[in-house]
Amino acid sequence: MSVLEFRDIHRSYGHGQEVLSGATFSVEKGQVVGLLGKNGAGKTTLIHIAMGMLRAQSGRVRVLGLDPEKDAVEMKRRVGFVSEDQILPPAMRVKQVIGLHRDLYPGWDTELEGQLRQRFNFSDRARVKALSKGEARQVALLCAVAHRPELLILDEPAGGLDPAARREFLETSIDLLSDGGTSILFSSHYMSDVERMADRIVLLHDRDVLIDAELDTLRESYAVAVMPAEAGLQIGAISASPACLRIRERQGTLRGVFRGNAEEVRSLLERELAVQGASVAQVPLEELFVELLGGNS
């Protein structure tokens, strides 16, 4: 059974501003899934739907087999959540915030709480508003994981943190993972973070899931081809190919993302699409992301 399941999710805001249109994917037990997409692609909306903060206008959501709306309390007791815009009560002391969470989660692990307190350097007596951004995020992480959730959802968890604080945050998350069993869904714009943490990537684009693949598979089975634009190439013919995910013109060249390794793509271009002189290469994740989602399509 999937730990988290989205099926045919639709969600609009206001008057016809559709953010999600048929998004479908799932997270299996023990998996770490990176949720990627441009700003406004619907990552946070999807996460909020999973947490029961928003309602999907159609489609089915199950978190640990539960309906986030109908079984909200039971579901949230088994899920941890940290987001970039999470605002802890500013006038509360750290001790009170942690205490509040301790009371709300029956499975709270005081031993783990103690370990994390030792690892982090915030003061128990400090008020939340006096904490730095990194410290506040550490408090949020502690609150999200100390009940040993079966699913941890992180929405841009390291956004706005300096590199050192980001590294600390991620290492803590990875250490917690090593206990095993916890599934993680996290959204991020930092490709290095995604590559370090994720087993699988889900890329949202144009209101739907564009790519859903294992990280290793993604690296091996997608290639970027750069073709000279002056060769009289027909963009329409290339983009009609089922293997072509995207093609765009940029700086006098056509740049396309294709399914398949470099050899397969080169062969496809030369034999089926009669494209000569293309430069085809497997590219790092960040490059792939830019090629898929960058401008000038």
Add this chain to the structure above:
Amino acid sequence: MTRSLLRRDLTFLMSPFFWACGALFGYIMGTAAGIDFAHGTGPNSLDPGRTHFAWTLWLLLLAIPNYFGGGRMWELATPMHLALPLRAWDLWKARMLAMQAAITGGAMFACLAFWLTYEPALQPVQIVLAFNAVSTILLVPFVYHSARVRTYKWGMPIGIFIPLLAGIVWVYARIGLKTPWPGVISLLLSLALLVTTSRRLPLSYQIPVRGEGAGKWISEASASVVGFLERVPLVGEWLRTDRLLRPDRVLSKAQLSFVLMLAVVINVFLLSLSAFGLLLALVALHAAWFLRCLNGVSRAAYLPLERSRFFWHGMLPGLILLALAAWVSAFVLPSINLGGGPSTSSAVAGVAYYILAWWLVLSASMARYATPPPTLRAWRIRYLTMPRLWLGLLLVGVPFLVHMSRWATADRIMARSFPGPLADALPLSTSAYWVLSAVLLVVTQLDLRRQFLGIELAPVRKGIEP
């Protein structure tokens, strides 16, 4: 600690014990003041000042713990708690506390103001009703802002606000009611509080916030004032098209100062017209404080309740509570203070304006956060197409008209202490203020330009991020 915190805030304040204590205290105080609870009326011979003092004290004592309890709940009603496994019952209690705090806080200030401005020659009930009605009218234009405020900062730190309030009380005690200047001073303070509370206004993003301390505060306040003016039809259009406020330009300090001074001069002028300026100033103070309460309530909309649950768990119990509060203010207070029977029109008006105000707040919050529209225009269109809004306006409009005449009577009574030409102007100024309030209500809540003039509003840019 947390457990005790929750127990104190969620359980104790809501417990029958707490309310029983309040009722007992009220009974004791009322009896001490000579109220005949058995017959439900106060004796006519009773000194109204004593009666009123007892009620004021009771409400104050009831309001203070609610203020702090509710404040705690507002803190809990942050987005963080969307992700927490809170039961609907906890959320319901949180909402109730927030509303309760706002209501009793408002009552606290109403009574305090009434107490300070009390004169035996006046008709207390009319003053109280007028006070509450004006407060609501003043309040409504700002509901929009309260629904949009997403930061968790007070407009003015409580540490400054309370001494200021104490200062105002002291000034009243020293100077008394024979001069409008205490009213002017308190109005200015209230304005400052209002503008600093309403931060996320449409044009605010155009004005860079610079400096620290007082400089930053003034800069923010200026941005808020300009933002408010921008939302007034015609004025807003003028500001929008004026080269000073083009998106690629910002206002200079001198221009901002001019806008601020203009607002102040207009208000002082209005105040100088009438002895009611004094009352008005306190009303503004009340509204400013009330706005802060509303911010808290709008924050409660972050909590994970969908529309139907929001209504049943949050709105409906709140409305019942409000109806009770309105019933008390409309029936109980008149019968005690005047020794007369209850007034139907007062009751209808009281119930209607409380319900409308809270309906507006909650609906706005719900609309804002349940499915946030991308632009201000979309938000306004949504409001414009709400049949409930029109029904609410109808409900509240008719009783208000009835009260206009009653208020004018009270105004004439007040005019005795201001003989001469000013006395003749008082009823007129009162009526003018009512009209002004109604216009403000309409033009700030509804986009009539779009409906009747066909002028499209430009989408609002993203504001300054907190």
